[in-house]
Amino acid sequence: KKMRKNIVAGNWKMNMTLAEGMALANELNEILAKEKPNCDVVIGTPFIHLASVAAAIDTNMIGVAAQNCADKESGAYTGEVSAAMVASTGAKYVILGHSERRAYYHETAEILKEKVKLALANGLTPIFCIGEVLEEREAGKQNEVVYSQLAGSLYDLSVEDFSKIVLAYEPVWAIGTGKTATAEQAQEIHAYIRSTIVEKYGQEIADNTSILYGGSCKASNAKELFANPDVDGGLIGGASLKAADFKGIIDAFN
Ligand code: PEP
Numbered sequence: 001k002k003m004r005k006n007i008v009a010g011n012w013k014m015n016m017t018l019a020e021g022m023a024l025a026n027e028l029n030e031i032l033a034k035e036k037p038n039c040d041v042v043i044g045t046p047f048i049h050l051a052s053v054a055a056a057i058d059t060n061m062i063g064v065a066a067q068n069c070a071d072k073e074s075g076a077y078t079g080e081v082s083a084a085m086v087a088s089t090g091a092k093y094v095i096l097g098h099s100e101r102r103a104y105y106h107e108t109a110e111i112l113k114e115k116v117k118l119a120l121a122n123g124l125t126p127i128f129c130i131g132e133v134l135e136e137r138e139a140g141k142q143n144e145v146v147y148s149q150l151a152g153s154l155y156d157l158s159v160e161d162f163s164k165i166v167l168a169y170e171p172v173w174a175i176g177t178g179k180t181a182t183a184e185q186a187q188e189i190h191a192y193i194r195s196t197i198v199e200k201y202g203q204e205i206a207d208n209t210s211i212l213y214g215g216s217c218k219a220s221n222a223k224e225l226f227a228n229p230d231v232d233g234g235l236i237g238g239a240s241l242k243a244a245d246f247k248g249i250i251d252a253f254n
Pocket residue numbers: 011170174175176177178214215216217235236237238239
């Protein structure tokens with residue numbers, strides 16, 4: 001039996017007012033309190049929701065994640081939110097390197113390396129996203145792309161630090177498009193990702209690293225995707241915005 005955790009993590013993106021977010025978090029908390037999940041559950045809320053959500057729910061049952069943090073420790077960086085601030089809300093995770101951050105906010109491997117370091121220094125678990133765009137997949141370059149994303153931001157970490165990372169493989173062509181990687185495509189690249197961890201950090205660390213799949217994951221396809229030996233759960237965008245949809249994905253582990 002595998003030792004690593006199965007995780008279903010929601011990414012709310014820029015959706016929901018504070019009141020709407022609180023209602024969703026409370027609803028999920030109530031549902032899961034009645035029927036304990038068979039995996040770790042995380043919700044990635046906007047920054048302004050973090051403290052209220054973390055205070056309202058059982059954070060031992062549902063972890064709270066930020067969707068980003070600053071690449072600087074503190075100081076004159078107007079509009080930024082530091083890893084220390086995120087941690088001070090009760091959030092335990094931070095999603096880093098999401099393809100939307102990379103594409104729209106020009107987050108480079110170097111910037112992400114700084115964010116990962118600061119997240120770890122502040123006790124947060126990074127959920128680090130990697131994945132190729134459609135042209136790269138069509139050119140058969142997906143392995144190269146994810147390798148360079150891993151090496152560029154993570155593979156300088158110490159063994160101890162790397163062991164705290166959760167990975168999310170998210171093919172950009174599958175995010176919010178309704179197109180999902182097939183179970184075979186997901187397994188193939190997840191196994192490749194794990195093999196690069198074996199090479200860099202050894203078998204034990206690789207065996208203990210959770211690698212989530214993301215990209216139009218929903219209740220109807222989660223079971224098949226999560227049944228793969230190297231797919232340890234999902235990072236969920238659209239289907240995390242309604243408690244029943246999200247619970248349907250969590251139930252893939254029942
Ligand atoms: C995501 O952006 O992390 C994601 C997986 O989105 P969706 O589930 O909506 O494709």
